[in-house]
Amino acid sequence: MKKYFFLSIFLFQLLLTQACVPDGNVTKLQFMPDMADGPVAKVLRSYLDPPENSVAMNAIFYPESPEEAEQVLESPYYNQRHLEEKLQDGKKLYGDYCTPCHGKLGKGDGTITDKYPRPPDITNDYYKEKKDGFFYYRIVFGGDLMPSYGHAISNIERWKIVLYIRKLQTLD
Numbered sequence: 001m002k003k004y005f006f007l008s009i010f011l012f013q014l015l016l017t018q019a020c021v022p023d024g025n026v027t028k029l030q031f032m033p034d035m036a037d038g039p040v041a042k043v044l045r046s047y048l049d050p051p052e053n054s055v056a057m058n059a060i061f062y063p064e065s066p067e068e069a070e071q072v073l074e075s076p077y078y079n080q081r082h083l084e085e086k087l088q089d090g091k092k093l094y095g096d097y098c099t100p101c102h103g104k105l106g107k108g109d110g111t112i113t114d115k116y117p118r119p120p121d122i123t124n125d126y127y128k129e130k131k132d133g134f135f136y137y138r139i140v141f142g143g144d145l146m147p148s149y150g151h152a153i154s155n156i157e158r159w160k161i162v163l164y165i166r167k168l169q170t171l172d
């Protein structure tokens with residue numbers, strides 16, 4: 001009787017090892033299906049491929065030059081919806097971060113320019129020709145003399161400032 005008892009324990013253990021040792025060539029014998037194989041877990045695991053050229057919302061992308069930024073970065077504000085609100089936000093942000101050097105209208109006549117090198121007029125024809133990505137890049141990285149603001153101004157705020165600079169460029 002004892003013999004059969006040990007034999008059955010042995011067979012049971014054999015069954016368990018078969019169930020647990022993964023081997024690419026053998027169909028796994030599943031002793032106790034658990035949550036890992038449940039239908040919910042499977043749905044979560046097999047997501048669709050993201051659409052082409054899409055970037056995760058919190059992804060950080062650093063173009064290597066203003067030229068590259070002009071090529072690859074596009075303002076999310078291609079439509080005119082809520083334009084006034086975005087411009088108001090842009091005006092406020094520009095006022096907080098850029099006015100001290102660039103002046104209220106972007107002419108380069110900010111209040112600290114007697115102590116700091118005077119920036120160019122960013123509303124002139126040269127800067128009107130520049131694409132949005134150029135201004136975005138400058139906000140993130142600054143310039144030779146201009147400080148960078150990538151750490152302080154969020155992605156969406158940068159585009160709002162760019163939008164406002166575009167508005168300033170239409171004023172004269």
Ligand code: HEC
Pocket residue numbers: 094097098099100101102116117118119120122134135138139142143144145146147149161
């Ligand atoms: C502390 C002063 C200062 C502040 C603040 C500042 N800038 Fe500048 N900026 C400069 C100076 C000086 C230059 C010219 C030299 C250089 O490119 O570094 C400049 C240049 C620029 C240029 C032209 C760059 C080029 O390559 O021709 C742009 C565009 C610009 N700034 C945008 C901004 C924006 C937008 C803000 C606000 C987020 C800002 N700046 C804040 C000082 C400043």
